[in-house]
Amino acid sequence: MVTREQVIEALRDVKDPEVGRSIVELDMVPSVEIEGGKVTVDVLLTIRGCPLSNVIEREIRERLSQLEGVTEIEVRVGHMTDEQRAQFAAKVRGMGRANAEAQQAELPPILREQGRQFLAIASGKGGVGKSTVTANLAVALARKGYRVALIDADIYGFSIPVIFGIEGVKPATIEDLIMPVQAEGVKIMSMQFFVPENTPVVWRGPMLGKTLRSFFGQVHWGDVDIVLLDLPPGTGDVALDVHTLLPQSKQLIVTTPQAAAAEVAVRAGLMGVRTNHQVIGVVENMAYFVCDSCGETAYLFGRGGGERVAAALNTTLLAEIPIANQEKERAGIFSAESLHGQVFAKLADRVAEAMGLAQNRELRA
Template identity: 55%
Template sequence: MLTEQAILDALRPVQDPEVHKSIVELGMVRKVEIKGDHAAIEVVLTIAGCPLRNKIDMDVREALAQVDGLKTYDLQLGTMTDEERANFRAVLQGTKDQPVPTLLDPESKTLFLAIASGKGGVGKSTVTANLAVALAKMGYRVGVIDADIYGFSIPGIFGIGDQKPTLIDNMLLPVIKHDVKIISMHFFVPDNRPVIWRGPMLGKMMRNFFAEVHWGDIDIMLLDMPPGTGDMALDVHQMLPKSKEVIVTTPQLHATEVAARVGTMAIQTNHEILGVVENMSYFEAHGEKHYIFGKGGGERLALELKTEVLAQIPLGVAEEKGDAIYDPQTPQGEAYARLAKTIGRKIDAVTMVGDRENF
């Protein structure tokens, strides 16, 4: 005999694609009515025009096809009421008051990895984005905060386009691309207007990225830092006293000299430097490497900061596919995969192999 419970049990494995929790647990199944072997089912979405509407519809129908005794059904997709959205948020965040954002809680198991550079134009954001994708492919749950408030470029590199974070009451759901959760100032600035802010406002925005965004479970949070040693860099170092750091440079002498200041700041604020990434190291053609920007910059910087060169990324252009994420089969993609494995080993060496609970 067909029952409401049988329908709910079938729908329980169906997850909201943005938050990766059961639509039953989230209260998205508003109605199930049974008449013989027919069911009328209503599933409600967080907002009208939900961009993942078709995905949820397809997943629900696939689940209903497995229900014994269900011959026909009517499926309606609606929109949550204010009360239902409040319940949705309560399930995600819990009912306990959390004056400290979950990510910033001392007990948080998320590892913060700041990707920094001394100057702009060295490919720091490209390194951040491609490293994030490579880590996600290894099975890590990865987020990216575009902390470069003035020069945000992460959404463009990921090819996100006009997609925006979903807003539920005062809670934001990050945009997901290539299995990476992303938040950026880009989403809140109309028509690519310049951000004309000073230190205190920048710090407040960064705290909002931690407090007002529902990140869910994150293993590694990458922060695409603004270049240099200004207010934002100092704020992040103060907010995240246990974050690790990767310094990005190009081979030129002047680039490494500037990058050394960023590394020195990290050391002075007791942040561990995992190593140096030398970007645009060489251009390879017909099996021969051409060192367009010189050689040895990464090694010089690593020596000065008493660390190591984690990777040398060759110069190249991502395929014209709407983003700047390198294909895994390209020399650049292979370099990022090796970099991700190296960082993964370093993380495991600190946290004990396979023990994510110590992040």
């Protein structure tokens, strides 16, 4: 006959998909009853109508059915009281803290964990495709198996949710813990999720840093290999905040072939260099157009902008992204098979190499 201990041990492998921790550790299993071959498990979910309820129940059934002697499984789903939920949130926060090093205790959790890399994506001029490049690079890295977080730090323009098609989504919250929204395998946080529709946001200087800080501190990111940050264009407050908050972050510069864009891109890059942030490379977006019918390549906006920026910043041109035919394919997230998907896959390899991610993954395996 199966024992209570065996059941608990098996349930230990079931994780809360949002928090990424064992449901047993999280006190989500208040009771287990065994009658002959029948096992009845109570699970407590944080919120009523939790969309993850099916996932958790399926996992429980899967694990328990592998135990010898189990002939019937009943999963009873209940919901936490306010008090239980508060304890749950405290526990999740505590687990993050337990991993942290004591002397770094005052830093937000996302900054404390070792081995996590930060890459800020910057451009001088607006509209060069920085957000499009950031989003597609994030997805390309996720497709390669890296655990990727994406912070839309462009709190004036927030276009990341639109690119992913998740504008309407509200992130789940547990007490004051915020769960990132997952799309295309990427964990995403954007101010857009918190702003009522059609309300222009008027930010005052100090608010920017505060918002960023809470994105780092209040959001439960879980295990992540790399955090990409979509910065607002230019070299304003947010870029400075990010430099101060993330002294170890690296930079990727996005530009277009035109001389004007390249010139400002160099300025954005130099600011990073001056504050001691390594520029891992340059991406030239809208570099060329491939004609659908004749297959010929046309350099509609001229050539050489990316190379010039890379040379001025003493770094390399990592990718040239073609111009997408917006009539055919909205420049959102490109499919893995498309020309753009393939270009971004190559860029992801080069970024992973420059950031030492592959090494991380080997250590993890």
